[in-house]
Amino acid sequence: MRMFRKKELKFWDQKMMGELQLEIEVAKKKLMQSSILWKLHQFLP
Numbered sequence: 870m871r872m873f874r875k876k877e878l879k880f881w882d883q884k885m886m887g888e889l890q891l892e893i894e895v896a897k898k899k900l901m902q903s904s905i906l907w908k909l910h911q912f913l914p
């Protein structure tokens with residue numbers, strides 16, 4: 870296994886963090902949608 874240069878490491882960190890942020894945003898949206906549906910379901914008989 871070769872050693873990564875710091876610049877490369879920084880790039881990969883940013884890439885990983887970016888992807889993580891995207892996944893978190895998607896998860897939040899799904900959660901919001903499902904909680905809204907759940908609330909509607911509670912109000913409707």
